[in-house]
Amino acid sequence: MTSQETDVKQATAPSKTWRSWRENLILVAIALFLALFIRTFIAEPRYIPSDSMLPTLHTGDRLVVEKVSYHFHPPITGDIIVFQPPAELQRRGYPKDQAFIKRVIGIPGEIISVVRGKVYINGQALSENYIAEPANQPFSPVQVPADKFFVMGDNRNDSNDSRYWGFLPQQNIIGRATFRFWPLDRIGFI
Numbered sequence: 001m002t003s004q005e006t007d008v009k010q011a012t013a014p015s016k017t018w019r020s021w022r023e024n025l026i027l028v029a030i031a032l033f034l035a036l037f038i039r040t041f042i043a044e045p046r047y048i049p050s051d052s053m054l055p056t057l058h059t060g061d062r063l064v065v066e067k068v069s070y071h072f073h074p075p076i077t078g079d080i081i082v083f084q085p086p087a088e089l090q091r092r093g094y095p096k097d098q099a100f101i102k103r104v105i106g107i108p109g110e111i112i113s114v115v116r117g118k119v120y121i122n123g124q125a126l127s128e129n130y131i132a133e134p135a136n137q138p139f140s141p142v143q144v145p146a147d148k149f150f151v152m153g154d155n156r157n158d159s160n161d162s163r164y165w166g167f168l169p170q171q172n173i174i175g176r177a178t179f180r181f182w183p184l185d186r187i188g189f190i
Contacts, residue, residue, distance in 0.1 A: 052153035062182035067175035088165040106150030114139035
């Protein structure tokens, strides 16, 4: 091998190394961008911090919250949603970025009440096979305003919900809980 060939080989070696590093950096940047994009606009994982949704969700459950569907239609009664605390909860000391999870009970225009442990929507008893136990205190009828929702935890007697802090503004909704991925023995759609 001549000295000229050796010089060419040495000159191309750093070039190949740099190309390999550059390709890897581009792949990492694309992966980070996709991860941030998906988490911000499509879906994100969430952790259940309390017993307010028992028996449906347990403390420590890990969920996927999808963020796309509510751009096409509003939440409906029965949806389990994740949301940022409304102004009243923030005034009570909850940070704006702390997420809550509850079930949608009333949508705009509906009249919600609790009588003898049963939830009523527009005077009709709501069939609720998902609650831990009936609510132990009455709640006088209220009409859900436009662009707001009435939400309650499934563990009615241990839930900080709309009965105590009012209606949930639609703009506070992060997304809908769709899938439990942990623990493995309860994995599945919600």
